[in-house]
Amino acid sequence: MSNLLTNVLYHSNYRLLGLVGQGQFGRVYCASHRKTGRLVALKELNRDRFSTRNFLRELRFLLSLQHPNIVTCQALEHTATGRCLVMDYCEGGTLRDLLSDEIQLHPLQGLNLIVQILAGLDHAHQREIVHCDIKPENILLVATATGWTARITDFGIARLSQELSTDGFGNTGSPAYMAPERFYGQHSPASDLYAVGILLFEVLTGYRPFSGLPGDLMAAHLNQALLLPESIPESIRPIIRTALQKLPARRFRSAAEMRSALQDAIANSKNLDQGWQPNRLQRSSAKRAIVPLKHDYQESLQTLVKQLATVQNTVQNGVKIDAQPLYRVFSNQIACQWFSEAKLSRKTAIDNSAPKSCFESSRFLTTIRLPEPALQMQICAQTCFVTTQQAVYRVAVPQPGAVQQKLNASSTQQSKPQLIATLKQDTVLTIEAGGRWMATATPSLDKTRSQLNIWNLQNSQPFKPTIALAIAPCFQLLALDSCHGAALSPITDSSANACIVGIQIELFTRRGSRVGCISLPIPLRYLSLTQTPYRLLALEPGYPNSLVLLDLKPLRIERICLSLAPKFLVSTSWGYLVMDETGQIVLINRMGQEIGQIDGLKNPTAMGLINAYQVAIATWNGTEGTLAIVDLRHLNLDIVF
Structure with missing residues (x-):
């Protein structure tokens, strides 16, 4: 992020949230209005590259274009060093992001995006404005519950249809999408339609009809015959x-005419979704071998395990311990067992029969019994917090040296949980990662509001909420960092029987003040934190094979298509592990790319991490189960840890 721009905007109406793009004439930032919290895109224009004359030209074009499929200009922000256009913000990235080499976009989704682009161009052409640089990078996306909405951006080299090219803009653009006449400085609405034709070819095939260096592209656009593959439907050809x-002169007479022809072709095509499931927006085109699972440790279970979790980087007396405590959540009982990585590599847990002077050779199990079934367990620093229907308990992580000194003939040690708070019915909560504060949201009697309470967990008993704040009805809370949290509420459509059409994210501080509010046009569930700051993982109802990456700073929504329907999610330092209800596992890197598949254990009930490369998996077939620990380094995966 530009520190200079951050400094000059310090006293402006907007707060920068992050860099989202680099244009031909300047950078684009995500920003929020300091008073309303509304998200905008700030387009910083470099005076050395973008003269005042050209700036006024683009501003005039933007102010004259008001259409749902065009990114519009809301205001102009002057700074001490330059100026910024305040634009509509599009959180779904660009069309280029969807046209990945390893991803196939659903044909109907791609065709609908082209229809929307033509609608925006028709609006511009009616005002005699020719874009002159239509390409995937200049098509921004807004995520919707049914896919995406396309919006045309970057009118930096746009021309009036009757304007002569005398200022050096005539032959600029992207050669891969330029009409033949554009190489000679000519432009017309038909030039934009040629670029849309390239886009239409690309969304259906995954590649462009002409390729090569700029000189090769020019020759191809001017002379090379068009070859259409069999994969393009007959009605679209x-x-x-x-x-x-x-x-x-031989192209469509207008964007409206091309749009109408495309809509008719879509309506008359019967095989556009052949081979596609109705609940898939995109799918992977890469074929990867499925690696068989090999466990490094396994033991039998006599009780169903509902959740697995561990404490990372355990330290005792200032010294890091080469072992990890693994928590297992049963019904009203939690068990903690220590594992050593050195022993795991030899396919054994810590052996209780070995001399107790050596920690790695000692085995013990600490059991915590609760007065009612546990609903959720959360590890914060080196403390375990357990939530039940009516209360929150704190359980200290047993230190291996201290526990070892107290071991008797039995290998099981009892630990008493500490009551933190008593909860009302339907209360949702989150606990900050350091265990310093907790937020709870309790619905009102009429279910129209929720009361947000902030608890200081560092106070001595009795624990009481210190701050109360009225918020929208909340279904989930998340502690984003040491000072900020997020309350998630559904957005409903009253005209569609109160159907949930999105979620609202209300940001607050640990002192109870509101920071801002973000409205997302897609319904999400099971949002979880990741090891990347301000990045969330979520599942999307209606699209079971979709995993959503949600970045809050700056706001970005990315759908990841999977070969399975995720049920268990864990975040690591290198990416994410996703497991479905059959035990199949997919590995995804931090950029959202699928990098491996594992044929896992059947009937899984829980998955948790020992560390970045060791995974614990619990199974249950109705009468018995297993606990297995898998070292990803020992599998035949093309991953460097």
């Missing part, structure tokens, strides 16, 4: 052929 005619 005439539209692509017409749009990619070498002579402008």
